Amino acid sequence: xxxxxxxxxxxxxxxxxxxxxxxxxxxxxxxxxxxxxxxxxxxxxxxxxxxxxxxxxxxxxxxxxxxxxxxxxxxxxxxxxxxxxxxxxxxxxxxxxxxxxxxxxxxxxxxxxxxxxxxxxxxxxxxxxxxxxxxxxxxxxxxxxxxxxxxxxxxxxxxxxxxxxxxxxxxxxxxxxxxxxxxxxxxxxxxxxxxxxxxxxxxxxxxxxxxxxxxxxxxxxxxxxxxxxxxxxxxxxxxxxxxxxxxxxxxxxxxxxxxxxxxxx
Amino acid sequence: xxxxxxxxxxxxxxxxxxxxxxxxxxxxxxxxxxxxxxxxxxxxxxxxxxxxxxxxxxxxxxxxxxxxxxxxxxxxxxxxxxxxxxxxxxxxxxxxxxxxxxxxxxxxxxxxxxxxxxxxxxxxxxxxxxxxxxxxxxxxxxxxxxxxxxxxxxxxxxxxxxxxxxxxxxxxxxxxxxxxxxxxxxxxxxxxxxxxxxxxxxxxxxxxxxxxxxxxxxxxxxxxxxxxxxxxxxxxxxxxxxxxxxxxxxxxxxxxxxxxxxxxx
Amino acid sequence: xxxxxxxxxxxxxxxxxxxxxxxxxxxxxxxxxxxxxxxxxxxxxxxxxxxxxxxxxxxxxxxxxxxxxxxxxxxxxxxxxxxxxxxxxxxxxxxxxxxxxxxxxxxxxxxxxxxxxxxxxxxxxxxxxxxxxxxxxxxxxxxxxxxxxxxxxxxxxxxxxxxxxxxxxxxxxxxxxxxxxxxxxxxxxxxxxxxxxxxxxxxxxxxxxxxxxxxxxxxxxxxxxxxxxxxxxxxxxxxxxxxxxxxxxxxxxxxxxxxxxxxxx
Numbered sequence: 001x002x003x004x005x006x007x008x009x010x011x012x013x014x015x016x017x018x019x020x021x022x023x024x025x026x027x028x029x030x031x032x033x034x035x036x037x038x039x040x041x042x043x044x045x046x047x048x049x050x051x052x053x054x055x056x057x058x059x060x061x062x063x064x065x066x067x068x069x070x071x072x073x074x075x076x077x078x079x080x081x082x083x084x085x086x087x088x089x090x091x092x093x094x095x096x097x098x099x100x101x102x103x104x105x106x107x108x109x110x111x112x113x114x115x116x117x118x119x120x121x122x123x124x125x126x127x128x129x130x131x132x133x134x135x136x137x138x139x140x141x142x143x144x145x146x147x148x149x150x151x152x153x154x155x156x157x158x159x160x161x162x163x164x165x166x167x168x169x170x171x172x173x174x175x176x177x178x179x180x181x182x183x184x185x186x187x188x189x190x191x192x193x194x195x196x197x198x199x200x201x202x203x204x205x206x207x208x209x210x211x212x213x214x215x216x217x218x219x220x221x222x223x224x225x226x227x228x229x230x231x232x233x234x235x236x237x238x239x240x241x242x243x244x245x246x247x248x249x250x251x252x253x254x255x256x257x258x259x260x261x262x263x264x265x
Numbered sequence: 266x267x268x269x270x271x272x273x274x275x276x277x278x279x280x281x282x283x284x285x286x287x288x289x290x291x292x293x294x295x296x297x298x299x300x301x302x303x304x305x306x307x308x309x310x311x312x313x314x315x316x317x318x319x320x321x322x323x324x325x326x327x328x329x330x331x332x333x334x335x336x337x338x339x340x341x342x343x344x345x346x347x348x349x350x351x352x353x354x355x356x357x358x359x360x361x362x363x364x365x366x367x368x369x370x371x372x373x374x375x376x377x378x379x380x381x382x383x384x385x386x387x388x389x390x391x392x393x394x395x396x397x398x399x400x401x402x403x404x405x406x407x408x409x410x411x412x413x414x415x416x417x418x419x420x421x422x423x424x425x426x427x428x429x430x431x432x433x434x435x436x437x438x439x440x441x442x443x444x445x446x447x448x449x450x451x452x453x454x455x456x457x458x459x460x461x462x463x464x465x466x467x468x469x470x471x472x473x474x475x476x477x478x479x480x481x482x483x484x485x486x487x488x489x490x491x492x493x494x495x496x497x498x499x500x501x502x503x504x505x506x507x508x509x510x511x512x513x514x515x516x517x518x519x520x521x522x523x524x525x526x527x528x529x530x
Numbered sequence: 531x532x533x534x535x536x537x538x539x540x541x542x543x544x545x546x547x548x549x550x551x552x553x554x555x556x557x558x559x560x561x562x563x564x565x566x567x568x569x570x571x572x573x574x575x576x577x578x579x580x581x582x583x584x585x586x587x588x589x590x591x592x593x594x595x596x597x598x599x600x601x602x603x604x605x606x607x608x609x610x611x612x613x614x615x616x617x618x619x620x621x622x623x624x625x626x627x628x629x630x631x632x633x634x635x636x637x638x639x640x641x642x643x644x645x646x647x648x649x650x651x652x653x654x655x656x657x658x659x660x661x662x663x664x665x666x667x668x669x670x671x672x673x674x675x676x677x678x679x680x681x682x683x684x685x686x687x688x689x690x691x692x693x694x695x696x697x698x699x700x701x702x703x704x705x706x707x708x709x710x711x712x713x714x715x716x717x718x719x720x721x722x723x724x725x726x727x728x729x730x731x732x733x734x735x736x737x738x739x740x741x742x743x744x745x746x747x748x749x750x751x752x753x754x755x756x757x758x759x760x761x762x763x764x765x766x767x768x769x770x771x772x773x774x775x776x777x778x779x780x781x782x783x784x785x786x787x788x789x790x791x792x793x794x795x
Binding site for chain 1: 277278279280281282283284285286288289290292293296297300309310338339340341342391392393394397398
Binding site: 012013014015016017018019020021023024025027028031032035044045073074075076077126127128129132133 | 532533535537544564566567568569570571572583584586587590591592595709711712713748749750751752753762764765766775
């Protein structure tokens with residue numbers, strides 16, 4: 001490929017030099033790379049938010065893209081650095097759940113590798129910043145055409161995080177809020193399949209925290225009047241609760257991680 | 266052109282996956298593109314701020330640049346998606362005023378097109394995110410050399426927003442604050458022409474909100490002592506009120522949208 | 531070089547059009563350039579923070595990179611615009627200390643030039659934004675292969691800022707906090723050499739502000755229990771004080787600029 005894409009997702013913020021250090025390493029190994037920031041505004045140590053944001057963006061990138069995700073409270077401990085091959089792309093990061101949602105959504109065969117080959121890392125691997133010393137150079141070598149199997153041996157599975165779980169009862173489904181976006185939209189881990197399961201059509205009956213709401217299932221925000229709440233299946237395929245030109249999470253008192261129950265309307 | 270430039274201006278912030286999704290779509294259609302963020306820190310739904318920020322940055326980009334602006338409270342409603350050809354560049358976005366200041370400042374002939382050809386959009390256009398599904402792929406196709414006329418029919422005009430208006434009286438001019446920048450500089454929609462109209466030279470007499478100030482018209486911030494207010498024509502050509510190494514907007518109690526009156530000094 | 535890298539460090543923030551204007555100018559002069567943001571989240575006018583952040587990131591970039599740093603409270607005054615050649619790279623910015631730490635850390639010969647040749651600036655140099663009108667075009671011309679000597683005459687030295695100073699006593703060293711990062715890590719201007727000087731090995735005895743701490747010298751954050759403080763030499767080579775998964779600066783009441791004293795443990 002002429003211009004391989006490497007994406008970055010982290011909780012580093014944009015004030016410190018850390019993101020630039022990763023880009024420096026990537027461009028040193030693969031000067032033709034186009035590096036795209038998915039987000040560095042992940043809440044510190046919030047693996048769930050990172051997993052959601054990456055899973056949301058990844059399907060829009062072309063085949064051959066290498067995705068790096070570094071939200072890594074266990075840096076320097078025994079958690080494994082991994083590469084996942086899925087949907088014609090590579091996902092690079094620690095095995096702590098941060099890659100799990102993107103991998104689960106990918107179509108076709110999936111292969112897992114444990115990164116152990118120091119030949120593809122920086123000469124000095126620090127104890128504090130594997131994003132720069134391990135994941136960035138590995139990603140750049142993958143972008144250069146190195147095969148995942150050269151990085152380490154294939155493994156059979158990766159850690160599955162709890163935040164991806166959905167429980168189905170009799171016409172009831174229990175999930176959780178995986179993200180509150182910058183507009184205040186409340187994104188759940190439930191989708192069209194779960195709406196069908198409870199038989200929701202024009203109206204969605206949903207419990208968020210301690211309150212239950214009956215909301216119109218809309219196609220777009222402006223389908224209700226300004227400042228009115230609504231439900232819709234967002235462009236990422238997840239059910240979200242929004243307020244037209246308002247901040248749903250604040251107005252409904254909802255936070256990331258809250259339980260969500262979907263009832264038969 | 267070897268490396269076509271596509272710029273992005275939005276109110277999406279940098280925490281969520283939305284900006285990355287737009288870049289993914291652009292690079293999928295036009296892998297050679299250099300994507301430049303103008304700003305994703307536009308205040309939510311603040312079309313005026315987006316229009317100002319884009320108009321300020323656009324003149325510095327080379328010919329052939331494609332500018333995309335998405336501040337779009339009406340997404341999914343009947344507001345038109347448009348392309349404007351001006352000054353050898355293309356401007357892509359909703360017809361809600363967000364492109365108006367950049368287009369007004371452009372020299373030479375201007376042409377307007379309504380985007381209707383679905384061939385240049387994503388296969389599934391959501392009701393909530395035309396930035397990714399319509400504007401990003403359209404921009405990337407323009408960067409690839411597609412002509413604006415292929416996107417839809419030419420139209421005669423676009424919406425003119427109220428925030429661009431300046432009223433001239435007898436040696437008095439009324440405008441407004443179009444932007445307060447991160448340093449606290451208060452940027453108005455008045456320029457050198459309006460200063461000439463009221464006869465301002467070394468001193469500017471200006472009403473901001475409820476207070477009237479007589480300020481020295483300077484060439485640079487350090488022309489006055491630290492913490493002192495001053496007026497100058499900023500590098501974008503607009504009259505601004507600043508405080509040397511201070512935050513003019515907070516100290517003078519001024520906000521974006523406030524009325525500005527310029528008097529004969 | 532195929533794809534020259536130009537990096538940017540500033541206190542402009544990401545909301546305003548200023549960073550995009552610099553990138554526009556760079557890409558206009560050198561369309562092949564890859565522009566990398568080091569940080570635009572430098573505290574306004576905080577030359578020390580900018581100097582630290584640039585010095586931290588610069589060593590990871592490949593030879594030939596052009597680094598631009600613009601934290602410039604004296605813009606438009608007589609402070610000199612300079613270019614420094616060091617370690618196979620160029621550093622461009624005002625002579626106010628912002629380049630000093632990166633240059634001090636660089637190996638090999640160092641040359642200083644004063645930028646005076648207007649041929650490599652924008653045709654109109656404003657009094658308020660030399661980042662765009664002087665430093666960006668100069669950097670892009672350097673990326674294009676222009677030699678530093680063409681920009682202006684060589685000079686013998688640049689300004690040395692006070693914030694880089696370390697004082698050594700009898701088994702005691704006095705330095706300062708140069709940065710508090712987004713995770714709350716407290717970064718000092720002391721390193722391995724100063725630890726050796728005071729004879730610190732497993733334990734570091736350190737005064738931060740008004741309190742003295744005896745901290746375990748660790749290899750990584752997780753070497754102590756969650757919420758416990760520790761000392762380590764960060765990946766940039768500087769001694770830092772951290773709290774495992776906590777915010778050291780808030781918990782210990784430390785701010786950038788605070789005095790740091792290292793004692794014999």
